[in-house]
Each structure stands twice: as structure tokens, then as C-alpha cells.
Amino acid sequence: MGTSFWFDQEFIKQDYTEHKLPKGDYENCRFVDCKFAKGFLDNQNFVECSFEGCDFTNTNIAHTIFNDVTFVDCKMVGLQFETCNPLLSTFQFKGCNLSVASFYGMNIPQTLFEDCKLHQVDFTQAQLKECTFHVSDFKDATFDDTDLEQADFTSAINFNIDPTVNHLKKSKFSKDGLIGLLKKYDIVVT
Structure with a gap:
């Protein structure tokens, strides 16, 4: 069975939790309010696609390529992004819930959150060089041996980043956000 190719298509309010999205290459496609939760989205190729209001909770995305893909207002709880195909992986996330997701060991510079x-x-x-984290909430997120060079945290909240075990050269923080770099020292700032 061959791989199918979809170009410039819209998929609206589709439920892929019981019937898997057909295996294939999707280019310049738009997915709106689709359900993938607890399903399989593995071994797919998405190029210049957008996902809007979709639910990916605990979806298997192993070996999938996301090249120049935008996620808007999506529920992406528990996704293991490090299982994706790292080749050409470029994302943008806007208004998404990525709680309990993992980007362990990924090289995704200039990603917008x-x-x-x-x-x-x-x-x-x-590797998160030059990533932008506008108005994002990092409660209990883990940064360990993470490259955050030139990353922008100026409007981020609730982060706890240890500067002794992470790379922060020329990263941007607001004055109010500096406490997130000092939490390990148990300093009281008033």
C-alpha cells in the first residue's frame, strides 16, 4: 500500500481517535478542531501545515516529520516530541497547552512558544537557541543542561532555571523574572 499525498486541503472537525489519519504526506494543509487524542499520528509527514484547536493528548507522534508546522490553541498534553523525526523539525506554538510534554534532547532553535x-x-x-517564550507559563518545567542562548523569557512566568547547569549566554529576562534564576538559592526578594 503506497503513501498518499494531500496538498492544500482542509480537514475540519474530524475524529481520528478511532480511525487513523491516512498515512501520507500533507503539504500546506489545515486541520481545524480535529481529535487525535490517544491515537496514532506516527510516521506521517507534515510540511507547512497548521493545526488549530486540535486535541493531541497522549498521541503517538513517533517518526513523524513536522516541517514548518504551526499549532494554534491545541491541547498537546503528554506529547513526546523527541520521538518525532528530527529531520527538518520546525514548529510554532500559539496558545497551546503542552503540559507534561517532552522535548528531551531536541534541537529546535528559533521556535516560538x-x-x-x-x-x-x-x-x-x-537546544533552544534563540527561542521565544512570550507570555508562557513554565510551572514545574525542567531545564537541565539546556542550551538557552539568546532565548527570550522577558514575558514568561513561573520558570525555574539554574544558571549553573544551563547555557544562558545573552538570554533575555525581565527584571521581575530574574527570581526564576535564583530559586535554587532560596533567596527572599522583596
Whole structure:
């Protein structure tokens, strides 16, 4: 059975939790309010696609390529992004809930995370150079041996980043956000 190719298509309010999205290459496609939760989205190729209001909770995305893909207002709880095909992986996340997701060891420079919920996300050993984290919430997120060079945290909240075990050269923080770099020292700032 061959791989199918979809170009410039819209998929609206589709439920792929019981019937898997057909295996194939999707280019410049738009997915709106689709359900993938607890399903399989593995071994797919998405190029210049957008996902809007979709539910990916605990979806298997192993070996999938996301090249220039935008996620808007999506529920992406528990996704293991490090299982994706790392070749050409480029994302943008806007208004997404990525809680309990993992980007362990990924190389995703210049990724935009805008107005995202990043509770308990694992960024261990990730390469996040020049990433932007506008108005994103990092409650209980893990940063360990993470490259955050030139990353922008100026409007991010609830992060706890140890500067002694992460790479922060020229990263941007607001004055109010500096406490997130000092939590390990148990300092009281008033």
C-alpha cells in the first residue's frame, strides 16, 4: 500500500481517535478542531501545515516529520516530541497547552512558544537557541543542561532555571523574572 499525498486541503472537525489519519504526506494543509487524542499520528509527514484547536493528548507522534508546522490553541498534553523525526523539525506554538510534554534532547532553535502552558515540560538537554517564550507559563518545567542562548523569557512566568547547569549566554529576562534564576538559592526578594 503506497503513501498518499494531500496538498492544500482542509480537514475540519474530524475524529481520528478511532480511525487513523491516512498515512501520507500533507503539504500546506489545515486541520481545524480535529481529535487525535490517544491515537496514532506516527510516521506521517507534515510540511507547512497548521493545526488549530486540535486535541493531541497522549498521541503517538513517533517518526513523524513536522516541517514548518504551526499549532494554534491545541491541547498537546503528554506529547513526546523527541520521538518525532528530527529531520527538518520546525514548529510554532500559539496558545497551546503542552503540559507534561517532552522535548528531551531536541534541537529546535528559533521556535516560538507564544501564550503557552508549559507545566511540567521536559527541556532536558534541548537546544533552544534563540527561542521565544512570550507570555508562557513554565510551572514545574525542567531545564537541565539546556542550551538557552539568546532565548527570550522577558514575558514568561513561573520558570525555574539554574544558571549553573544551563547555557544562558545573552538570554533575555525581565527584571521581575530574574527570581526564576535564583530559586535554587532560596533567596527572599522583596
